[in-house]
Amino acid sequence: MAHTWSFFRAGGVDQVQLTSARDLAALGELDQKLWVALTCPVKGLELDERTLALIDADHDGRVHANELIEVARWTTELLVDPELLVEQPEALPLAAISTKTDEGKLVHDTAAALLESLGKDEDEPLAIADVKEAIEKFNLGAWNGDGVLPAAAVADEAEKQAVLDVLACTAEPATDKGGEPGITAELLARFYEELAAHVAWLDAGESEEQRPLGDDTPAAYAAYAKVAGKIDDFFTRCRVAAFDPRALNAVNREESEYLAAAAKDLQITADEVAHFPLAHVESGAKLPFGEGLNPAWIDAVEAFRAAVVVPLIGARAALTYEDWLAVRARMAAHVAWQGAKAGAVVEALGPARARELAGGEWRARLEALIAKDEAARPLAEAREKVEKLVYMCRDLMSVANNFVSFRDFYARKGPAMFQVGTLYIDQRACELCILVNDAAKHATMSVHAKSYLLYCDLKNAKNETKSIVAAVTNGDTDNLMVGRNGLFYDRKGSPWDATVTRIVDNPISVRQAFWAPYKKLLRLIEEQVARRAAAAEADADASIERTAAASDAAVDGTAPAAPASTPSTPRKIDIGVVAALGVAVGGITAALGMVLESFFGLGLWMPLGVLGIILIISGPSMAIAWLKLRQRNLGPLLDANGWAVNAMAKVNVPFGEALTKVATLPSGSKRDLFDPFAEKKRPWKLYVALLLLLALAIGWYVGALDAYLPWEAVRSTEVLGDAAPASVRVRATQAATATPAPAAEAPAAE
Numbered sequence: 001m002a003h004t005w006s007f008f009r010a011g012g013v014d015q016v017q018l019t020s021a022r023d024l025a026a027l028g029e030l031d032q033k034l035w036v037a038l039t040c041p042v043k044g045l046e047l048d049e050r051t052l053a054l055i056d057a058d059h060d061g062r063v064h065a066n067e068l069i070e071v072a073r074w075t076t077e078l079l080v081d082p083e084l085l086v087e088q089p090e091a092l093p094l095a096a097i098s099t100k101t102d103e104g105k106l107v108h109d110t111a112a113a114l115l116e117s118l119g120k121d122e123d124e125p126l127a128i129a130d131v132k133e134a135i136e137k138f139n140l141g142a143w144n145g146d147g148v149l150p151a152a153a154v155a156d157e158a159e160k161q162a163v164l165d166v167l168a169c170t171a172e173p174a175t176d177k178g179g180e181p182g183i184t185a186e187l188l189a190r191f192y193e194e195l196a197a198h199v200a201w202l203d204a205g206e207s208e209e210q211r212p213l214g215d216d217t218p219a220a221y222a223a224y225a226k227v228a229g230k231i232d233d234f235f236t237r238c239r240v241a242a243f244d245p246r247a248l249n250a251v252n253r254e255e256s257e258y259l260a261a262a263a264k265d266l267q268i269t270a271d272e273v274a275h276f277p278l279a280h281v282e283s284g285a286k287l288p289f290g291e292g293l294n295p296a297w298i299d300a301v302e303a304f305r306a307a308v309v310v311p312l313i314g315a316r317a318a319l320t321y322e323d324w325l326a327v328r329a330r331m332a333a334h335v336a337w338q339g340a341k342a343g344a345v346v347e348a349l350g351p352a353r354a355r356e357l358a359g360g361e362w363r364a365r366l367e368a369l370i371a372k373d374e375a376a377r378p379l380a381e382a383r384e385k386v387e388k389l390v391y392m393c394r395d396l397m398s399v400a401n402n403f404v405s406f407r408d409f410y411a412r413k414g415p416a417m418f419q420v421g422t423l424y425i426d427q428r429a430c431e432l433c434i435l436v437n438d439a440a441k442h443a444t445m446s447v448h449a450k451s452y453l454l455y456c457d458l459k460n461a462k463n464e465t466k467s468i469v470a471a472v473t474n475g476d477t478d479n480l481m482v483g484r485n486g487l488f489y490d491r492k493g494s495p496w497d498a499t500v501t502r503i504v505d506n507p508i509s510v511r512q513a514f515w516a517p518y519k520k521l522l523r524l525i526e527e528q529v530a531r532r533a534a535a536a537e538a539d540a541d542a543s544i545e546r547t548a549a550a551s552d553a554a555v556d557g558t559a560p561a562a563p564a565s566t567p568s569t570p571r572k573i574d575i576g577v578v579a580a581l582g583v584a585v586g587g588i589t590a591a592l593g594m595v596l597e598s599f600f601g602l603g604l605w606m607p608l609g610v611l612g613i614i615l616i617i618s619g620p621s622m623a624i625a626w627l628k629l630r631q632r633n634l635g636p637l638l639d640a641n642g643w644a645v646n647a648m649a650k651v652n653v654p655f656g657e658a659l660t661k662v663a664t665l666p667s668g669s670k671r672d673l674f675d676p677f678a679e680k681k682r683p684w685k686l687y688v689a690l691l692l693l694l695a696l697a698i699g700w701y702v703g704a705l706d707a708y709l710p711w712e713a714v715r716s717t718e719v720l721g722d723a724a725p726a727s728v729r730v731r732a733t734q735a736a737t738a739t740p741a742p743a744a745e746a747p748a749a750e
């Protein structure tokens with residue numbers, strides 16, 4: 001029968017309730033479209049990293065939905081009463097392990113062996129600390145079942161040296177569970193492939209043709225290889241000079257190159273002349289041994305002469321081209337053999353040791369040692385299963401409620417596993433703090449969170465550093481800026497110095513959005529005033545400096561220095577400009593008059609006019625804030641850290657107020673309201689009353705209130721008569737509406 005699920009509404013999403021082991025066992029039946037997350041990283045979360053690593057079956061650094069389903073099924077099947085998972089115990093009694101299956105019996109017996117190895121009775125529960133201690137001891141042992149053979153695990157000295165020789169020829173050795181470098185069956189096979197190729201190459205070089213100087217041939221080859229290219233270059237240049245004398249200067253290098261080298265401090269082996277020819281180039285020239293050689297090559301050529309030339313063709317004062325061809329012919333076979341070198345990675349062993357290790361017994365002995373370690377693998381895997389079961393009993397329910405659903409986050413019973421601590425800054429505590437694993441990805445994703453975010457760099461007393469992002473979901477933002485410092489406490493209560501490095505600006509509340517336009521206007525005015533004041537101060541300072549310079553020049557009797565920049569002579573005021581300004585001022589005055597007249601014409605509806613003006617200014621900002629607050633989403637911040645959030649994890653205004661707590665006085669606190677440094681109080685109520693009276697007076701003066709006054713005697717037209725602005729309008733209206741009198745009839749003609 002299909003499992004019956006319970007859901008709760010949070011973050012704008014229906015999330016599954018996982019409260020029993022039956023829920024965990026049936027996770028495979030839950031449609032993954034209903035999961036809040038489908039993937040989470042192993043590192044960077046406030047949950048034992050070992051727990052997540054044990055769930056991560058493919059060891060890719062991320063926990064996937066299918067891996068969580070499998071570990072939930074495995075865990076519930078191994079327990080006598082799976083409801084033990086709800087209790088999240090720190091220790092697992094052996095009696096809780098089911099022995100109905102072969103795997104369960106293996107886990108039970110292994111757990112009993114672990115307790116016995118620690119000197120504990122089987123009646124005692126197996127704690128995580130016990131498992132760690134037992135496994136660490138096992139891993140530090142010689143045969144820990146990981147298939148990696150370190151030299152320290154080998155007792156026989158000859159075999160140990162063989163392991164060390166293999167490790168010396170291995171660029172990337174494996175790492176044993178105990179932390180030591182070691183070899184595996186794969187690495188050993190690769191070593192012996194290289195060794196066989198190298199020994200075959202060594203054997204191929206034993207003929208007399210390839211060893212023209214016998215045992216001295218390797219040393220002679222080293223001397224030969226060092227200068228062969230330069231000697232070829234020298235004789236080629238000589239042949240070019242013989243072909244065309246016009247090339248002689250070019251093949252000997254230009255004079256300018258010698259001048260450049262001579263301008264430096266030279267040494268016998270100066271690199272400045274090492275690239276020059278070995279000797280002076282001319283048609284039919286010989287390579288001298290001694291005087292006339294390039295000073296950078298004297299030692300190398302002398303070693304070549306002693307080790308190669310003299311043994312092969314006899315003593316020479318100079319080397320002719322024919323001599324060089326003879327030497328090359330004698331060395332050709334050895335040079336070709338050296339070029340075909342194989343198994344170079346094992347060359348450091350030397351020919352004798354390489355041939356010794358290539359013997360059949362050494363490979364078999366090392367393979368036997370690796371096989372002995374492999375034989376312990378089932379025991380190691382059984383211990384890891386015990387470890388996995390103990391960790392899952394403690395943490396599986398927490399993982400599920402921070403993965404399949406975000407119950408821990410929305411229930412507010414405790415921080416979720418992605419909440420790494422609390423940031424205290426600007427009289428508030430921000431509890432939604434997430435570790436930043438990938439700053440570049442956060443820079444891309446953070447704008448989609450629609451939240452006000454503070455990116456902070458953290459540093460503790462141990463000089464450890466990390467970065468977090470904190471969501472500010474309550475209060476205002478007037479005092480938050482890049483560079484501000486705060487204090488961050490991690491989940492263990494350890495303090496970290498926090499510095500704001502980046503801000504993602506978004507509305508925090510509709511109330512804050514209401515005041516935002518006015519605050520922006522004030523900031524704009526302040527910036528303009530500050531800019532103009534700074535410019536005026538700079539002009540004043542420049543004027544003072546010019547005056548001081550002129551005074552000094554007058555005292556010294558010298559002509560004052562010309563100013564850096566002479567200000568242009570101000571132009572005379574143009575009549576057209578004055579006229580344009582007049583028209584502009586008149587237009588503004590007329591428009592303002594029309595606005596005031598319309599406003600005061602509202603009469604008793606003036607408060608609604610005030611409200612309308614406020615809505616025109618603040619309405620758009622509030623509407624945008626309302627829309628963004630409905631879209632405030634936790635998902636992009638987690639996705640930037642490697643999560644795969646599968647739902648719209650909203651953070652609405654009430655929930656946001658719970659995530660960011662502003663400073664409040666504790667209940668029952670006593671306050672002394674006397675502030676000796678408080679600013680003098682101003683009678684704001686009186687000012688408001690006076691402004692209201694002034695507005696009423698202006699309204700009465702222009703006649704806007706006449707229609708609402710019940711007594712004609714107090715109307716402005718009666719009190720002020722023709723001086724009242726309204727009387728002019730009244731007369732004009734009466735004149736426009738008056739009916740003209742009929743013309744008098746003409747007298748009848750007599």
